[in-house]
Amino acid sequence: MTGPLSIDRRPRRVLVTGGGGFIGRHALPDLVARGWEVHAAGRSPLPSEMAAGVVFHLCDLLAEGDAARVVETVRPTHLLHLAWNAVPGRFWTAPDNLDWVAASLRLYRAFAACGGKRAVLAGTCAEYDWSHAELSEATTPLAPHTLYGQAKNAFRTLAEGTAGALGVEVAWGRIFFLYGPHEAPSRFVPDVITSLLKGEPALCSHGRQERDFMHVADVARAFVALLESNHTGPVNIASGTALPLSTVVDVIARLIGRPDLVRLGARPAPAGDPPRLAAAVGVLRDQVGFHPRFDLESGLRDAVEWWRPRC
Structure with missing residues (x-):
C-alpha cells in the first residue's frame, strides 16, 4: 500500500x-x-x-x-x-x-x-x-x-x-x-514566406506592432x-525579445531575396491590436534553466528552408 x-x-x-x-x-x-x-x-x-x-x-x-x-x-x-x-x-x-x-x-x-x-x-x-x-x-x-x-x-x-x-x-x-516547420500556412510567418517564395507580393499591415517570436x-x-x-x-x-513585425518581414525577405515584394501597410491592422506584447x-x-537555440535569423532561415520545397 x-x-x-x-x-x-x-x-x-x-x-x-x-x-x-x-x-x-x-x-x-x-x-x-x-x-x-x-x-x-x-x-x-x-x-x-x-x-x-x-x-x-x-x-x-x-x-x-x-x-x-x-x-x-x-x-x-x-x-x-x-x-x-x-x-x-x-x-x-x-x-x-x-x-x-x-x-x-x-x-x-x-x-x-x-x-x-x-x-x-x-x-x-x-x-x-x-x-x-x-x-x-x-x-x-x-x-x-x-x-x-x-x-x-x-x-x-x-x-x-x-x-x-x-x-x-x-x-x-x-x-x-x-513559428517554424509544419505551421498552418495561413498564419503570419508562413503567409509571408510562401508569398515571397511564389514570387507574389507579401501583403502586410504597417508592421509596427512588437511581438515576441x-x-x-x-x-x-x-x-x-x-x-x-x-x-x-x-x-x-x-x-x-520583442521586435516589430516589420523586422520579422524584413528578415524573411532578405533570406529569400525578394524585399521588392514586401507591401507594408497593404492590409489594415486588426482593431484593438496591442502595440507591444513583450514577455518577461x-x-x-x-x-527552469532554459535558453533557446534559435535566434530570429537562424529560426526564420530554418522555416524558409522547410517551406521552400513546398511552394
Whole structure:
C-alpha cells in the first residue's frame, strides 16, 4: 500500500496530448532522446517520422471516458497536455473552448487518480491584460479578452487550485508567438514566406506592432525543460525579445531575396491590436534553466528552408 513516505520507483513515463500537433511533434523526439518512456494520445496515428520510440494511443479527449481509459492504461508519472482547439482564426471565439476546459479537467483528475506526480499544461499569453507592454508572471494582471484566453485561464485556476489536494505538481506554460516547420500556412510567418517564395507580393499591415517570436522547436524544448524541472506555477514560454513585425518581414525577405515584394501597410491592422506584447522570461531562464537555440535569423532561415520545397 502506498503511503506518504513511499518512494515512487516507476520509470519516468509521460503521457503527451497533442503529440501530433505543431508543438507536440517537436516535443516527442526530444522526450525520447532524453530517456523518457513516451506515450502519445490523439485522434489520428502519428506520422512514421514521429512514431519512433513513442507508444501511441487512439483517444478523443472530448469523448467522455476516453481520457480515463488511456490514463488507466498508461499510468503515467508525468503529463504534458498540449491538446486544444488551435484552428487559425477560429480558436479565439470557438464555443468548443468550453468543451476543452471540461475535457482537460477530466484528463487532469484521471491523471491524479492514477498516481500522476507532475502535470505541465499549455496556457497562453492571451490570459494577460494586453494593455500592459511587458507581460510578467509575477506582476501583470490577468484579464483575458477572448473566450480562448478565458477558457485557458479557467482551467489553470482550477488545476492549480486543486493541485495540493490531489497531490500533483502543476506547471503552466504560457505560450507567446511561435513559428517554424509544419505551421498552418495561413498564419503570419508562413503567409509571408510562401508569398515571397511564389514570387507574389507579401501583403502586410504597417508592421509596427512588437511581438515576441520563438521557434517552435525551442517552444517544445522549453516545455520539456519545464517538465523536467521542479518549478510550479506559471512560466512564460517566449524568447524574451520583442521586435516589430516589420523586422520579422524584413528578415524573411532578405533570406529569400525578394524585399521588392514586401507591401507594408497593404492590409489594415486588426482593431484593438496591442502595440507591444513583450514577455518577461526571468522565470524560464533562471528557475527552469532554459535558453533557446534559435535566434530570429537562424529560426526564420530554418522555416524558409522547410517551406521552400513546398511552394
